[in-house]
Amino acid sequence: MNGTIQIICKRIFLLLVTMILVSFLTFAAFELVSGDPARTMLGTEATEEQVIALRHQLGLDRSFFVRYFSWLLGFFSGNLGMSYSYRQGVWDLISTKLYLSLWLSLMSFCIITAVSIPLGIWSYRFTGWFADWPRTTINQMCMALPPFFTGILVSWGFGIVLRFFTPGDFPGFQKDIAGSLRHLFFGALCLSIPRIAMTVRMLRATVISEMNKAYVRTAISRGNDRKSVLVRHVLKNSMVSVVTFLGQTLAELVGAGIVVEQVLGLPGLGRFLVASISHRDYPVVQAIVVILAFWVVLAGTLADLINQAIDPRLRLETGKLGGQA
Amino acid sequence: MKKRILPLVLALTLLLLSACGNASAPAAAPTAESQPAPEETAAPNDTAAPEETAESVQTQKTERAAANELTVGIAQDFDSLDPDYMTAAGTKEILFNVFEGLVKPTSAGDIVPAVASEVVKSDDGLSYTFTLREGVKFHNGNPVTMDDLVYSIERRWNSEDTAALLAALSVIDHLDHDDKTLTITLSEPSNEFLAAVMNAYIIPAGYTDQETAPVGTGPYRFVSRSVQDSLVLERFADYWGTPANIEKVTFKILENAEGLVLGLQSGALDLVAHMSSDQTIQLSEGDFTIAQGSMNLVQALYLNNAEKPFDDVRVRQALCYAVDKQAVIDLAFDGYGIPLGTSMFPSFSKYYDESLTDYYTCDVEKAKSLLAEAGYPDGFEMTITVPSNYTPHVNTATVLVELLREVGIKATIQPVDWSTWLDEVYSKRNYQSTVTGVSSDNMTARKLLERFGTTTGNNFTNYSNEEYDEILAQALRETDDAKQTELYRALEKNLTENAANVYLQDMADLVALRAGLTGLTFYPIYVLDVSTLSWE
């Protein structure tokens, strides 16, 4: 019991470290990237004096560390600051977008998991070149389409021809939850297609290599049913890398929506992030990046925990099993 | 001894030249008619309309048309909605429907009274008296008072908050007012003063929530905004002027060009402006009409005149001879666009000197010999910095690279994002050449020409010519309109002769409208007036 609390505390500590680390890296990146937020805010019409005055007003003329620590202080007191270009509180701006992106990525994740795991296991049966080529072809085609292209195909096919949703007309959660979710589903579909193909490939590859291992052959030669060996041993052992892969996918999904969000007109976090980076709207970018870091750590932790439940040898936490030789 | 000057056709405005026979501007210049007939694109629509969608699109259209609503697709998000801080051209373009100044522009390019009912200019040109119009109301229901006028002007002229200041209002010396009239006295006469007042929007005194709930006096009032998603406006019932036709207008933000086209095709959007010809080709003919106006900007390969080798006039002239404007328009814009030869476009008909367009006719041999004369017989290497998010400029640069190669100049494109462009190119002038479009946001020629004065703050091309500076100083002092016009024309000529930049074109503005939507009006400035639109 004590150990669990310890592990949880450690995880929370690591989470904080990651968030601070990533916020620092982002801050530093903005220091190096060319482009001046004050000039971007004021546009071409403003005079140099106006730009300098605004820089002062925003506190951009303070030194790097002073700015970073004041941001950090604000962050820990729950104040994410004001957006430069919108002149509004950052949290008010991103909360609805976060909500949408969470839906989008969770939906997408569910589609990926629900489709690819059965498909991966089922597809393992087609091992011969001739039996396998249709699967490989479809799989590869799905992997080869860039997201913007999938977005256009899905909008055109499901939106304009079949009219399951109206591209460019996202109703918004306040207005129409069902309609919004339906719209999001197609966004999630675009996000999922290449990832399903990758997960299937990954799973199939590990299942096959696991099936060829000595213990499986022994088990089967001892008269065990092939299916039960698959379910009882092979899947369990293959799951480790698949779970890692899915964890990684889950981590990437929130930020990966940019292109799909742009094509389908979904007001999500990814699109907002890119726009804010372009505007050099640091407070917004900082906040989104910290949220992404939180999400990444969460996904990684989940994957680790599930993996450790599957295979107790993987307990890295204690460090006792490390190779101290 | 004051003379009534309004309503009057202001000197700096472009008379609409329906009768002027401006041959180089076929139908592209904004026309005086308030409802120019939307013109079909000349581009071949080789594929038939997808029939399976026609029926449902029709239902959608009638639904929105019946409710008298409209959805407009726009390609970039708004920045600040506070009129004091909005800087993005795309924000001003739309919020034009919400805010008004003491005076406002018309589609013909005149400046007419708005919140003021009458404007009187003193004989010496030093003071302007504005009479507050009776019965003008803010969107929050309060009547506009003299306090609001004084507050609105002072905020942009003489405020602690420098970000809100309008440089063009700095000529103001002091304000005097009584209950009904506001007199603004200038420190020196200025022909462009009313144009500056036009951009100082009238807002309620002391109101601080403009950012989240903007309040103005325009034909539309703000309803809601969702950042990176949409903006909703509603017809303002108590508008003092001609009321708008359409009840509710939603602006949907879709950064992706293809997303906008899909939105039109799916029936989600009714109107999209600033489209490329490649985009409009995707739309089926029966469902949409394509109106063509002009962007009213000077697109050019702007050269850093202080940077080698562009400090040599022969090199700049060689570039002008090397670049075939029509080829750029044909290859990158499918033939839409009006070639230009100087920093002026046809909408400003009074100042526009068409003969300068063909000053440099494309001549590769001449370009090569000029280069040889300047000491570059084998050409040289140059970089063209372009803002990467503006596809038209990137495409233009792509064609330029190809055209310059013919005379032995090896140009490479350097795409940078907009913020970097503003910082490195526009502010720090740390570049060799760039493709961009320069416009005049207050309908004055001064805005286009003043920036080439040696000491002007926004002279990002570092153009420096003694003769130019002299004429410019003279022109800015001149109060007589005819003389000033002559001087401005001399400035244009100077820019062309010294090949300050490689002038290309005034880009075409293609607007897709759903069938049944009429009343689109083009302005000589970058605005989208939705108040004149209506469903048939």
Added chain:
Amino acid sequence: MKRKMNGYLLAGIGITGIVLLFALIGIFWTPYLPTAMKYGRFQPPSLQHIFGTDNFGRDIFSRVLKGSGTTLAIALSTVSIGAVIGTLVGAVTGYFGGRIDDVLMRLNDALTAFPSFLLALLIVSLVGPGKKYSVVLALGLVFIPSFARVMRTEFASLRNRNYVTRARLMGAKTGWILFVHLLPNTIRVLLPAFTIGFNNAVLAEASMSFLGIGVTPPDASLGYMLSEAQGMLKAGPWYAVSTGCTIVLLIFGVGLIGEGLQILSREVS
């Protein structure tokens, strides 16, 4: 068994070979200058221009030849950066665990959360704009975390195998254990990760081009061309078809090679 593996591998090599051939030819010869704009806008495929012409009137086939090379080079170098550094990180963190694992994995998480768009801008600012390798560097960094995570799990599950313990007891150096004993055994994970990574790199380059920070025009990469072509599906559908098919061929071929190699490695072990 041998026959099956040849099926994948041969088909993969054959298909990748086509694209590779495109790329190789593109280095030395193209039927037309790939940047020349004098062939008329949107000409449909014909004997003169077998893939037709694009919106600037350029010969698409010549551009596909050039673009294949660019795409191959970007994708390969990107994945290699990601795979090499990612494997190193994964090996160290997975094998040792403990502190070093904590530290490196935090960095890894931070890198995953760090927006790739900002990373690309940052690298462009650091190496100077217009440098062709800035995309490669940015994308290479983006690919480290996924390799590191997968390899970490793999090394962690292998480190307590009997042969490792035995090697350790026999006094083998840690580096030797990691890269001679363990690395070959991770191949079953590394190979698919590499092919998926290659695939992702092609797509990521396309997406970067879509956002305006990929290759510099007038240079071409397949992804850039496809992102251009998507706006011209009606005016010149052949543009999207020819570039899209080349991308599909490339990814398909590499995927098959990956599959074939996997079978091969299984047979060897």
